[in-house]
Amino acid sequence: MFTLSAEGQELVKKELTRYETPYSAIIPALYRVQKENGWVPEDAVLHLSQLMNLPASHINEVLHFYTMFNKKPVGKLHIQVCTNVSCAMNGGRELADALCKRFNVKYDEVSADRKITISRVECLGSCDTAPMMQVNDRYLENLTPELAIKKITEMGG
């Protein structure tokens, strides 16, 4: 069964009393799981349920409502290309396709070397720098396919 590190468990316990209700600690706890594991496995929900003394069904509900929690494994670099209006108008969709082709991976799947997952996502709030993408926590902006490939390679992709 997945378990958080001792440090992670400590953090979750702190979050439980940080807000007015312990339920508010679920999102921070799921973030912590994702930080330690890259994605949120099913048994992490049971672990959190025991650790937080909250119903597993409720934690599951929260997990599945929010798109930022990965419900299956992702590559070391999770590349999320915006394909909403302003980015679509400026080549965002073509950028996403070009990256899949270059790194030989289908959307939302993990590349053979486990390094890369490419997803198309909705507006990331950086429309003046279209097309853009988010690699893990980092925004990369004003891209061309060539520039994006160069940056991904520099980041170890």
Place this chain on the structure above:
Amino acid sequence: MQQTKLLSEHYDKPEFQNLDGYKKHGGYAVLAKALKMDPKAIIEEVKASGLRGRGGAGFPTGTKWSFLPANGEPRYLLCNADEGEPGTFKDRLMMERAPHQLIEGMIISAFAIGSKKSYIYIRGEYDYSIACVRKAIDEAYKAGLLGKNILGSGFDHDMDVYAGAGAYICGEETGMISSIEGLKGQPKLKPPFPAVQGYLRKPTIVNNVETLAAVKYIIRDGAAAYRKYGTEKSPGTKLFSVSGNVTKPGNIEVPLGISLKDMIEMCGGLKPGRKLKAVIPGGSSAPVLTADEAMKATMDYECLAQMGSMLGSGAVIIIDDSNSMVDLLDVIMHFYHHESCGQCTPCREGTGWLSKIVHRILKGDGEPKDIDLIKKVSEQMMGKTICALSDAAAMPAISFVTKFRGEFEQHLQKARTTSGGVAHA
């Protein structure tokens, strides 16, 4: 035309991010002034300023505040920084360049409404914004600007950041409240309105980042000075996020009421050889304007409402003649289908059908009746759900197929000729 930099005056200075730098430019002086005022007088000043919510709905801020019950019940102030309306990127700029400006505006607002606890709900993708605001809150605590007995006034206030996790619907105020409460971010029926029963069923005020930051300037200069900017019904300045097919996209701060034509010119105009085709004036939920309408529009709440659209969050998407309107509507409908929270049938099913129908028209598989079907489905989605997401999907759908009907018909024509006269089901 030049920008009118009231809120954004110091955004180009990196030092404005930190407490020391912020103080150099008069930071927290307005808070000191406000803490000596009668809280009721602050509310009256905000009411007199005519400030309207900058997140999308444009509801008068002072009026919203006055809906709070006049009892001693604890009340919460929530800052909506879940900026997710496609085309909007102004709150991110504000949090990254001037986190203390937001915090100061929030403490003043919290003092006015008598709130001892506030949260800034920031969308999870804004990792850097979250870091900037968290750091600024720490600095403010260390300097005695948050916590107990702020600046010796006897007023206590605690502030925290809550990070979302990727859901457009959490920008809807009751959806946001559900999310902070640790639930799925599904909106709640109104009434009761949050001012009466919000976060944990306690009186709660939810205001946008830009709204709360603007409060600082209303208290600094007075309502009359604030009203010198903008129009009678849309006073003040506003940050607009301009994107799409302009040569210099970006955030600009201008008085409300400037012409959309001037705004496009301020952003470098269109690319050489391109013609304006359409403008989405207030985020993807706002009904689209044709080029002719856009040339007559002024950027204020009343003009855009009169034209059947809305100012929304101030996200202006400029569309030139290189785009297919069928393609863009397909992108927009995919978005609303993806973001529907699923609890109301007209929205859950309606957004799915709209996305499906527009997509089949785009792919050349449409049927002649599809244009009217889009309108019919859209009409059935309006005003029938808990929150406004359903309307937000229906409004662009109706406006696109009505104002650009010819383009949709062309796609259908193509479908008929390429499939031997019979369209696919």
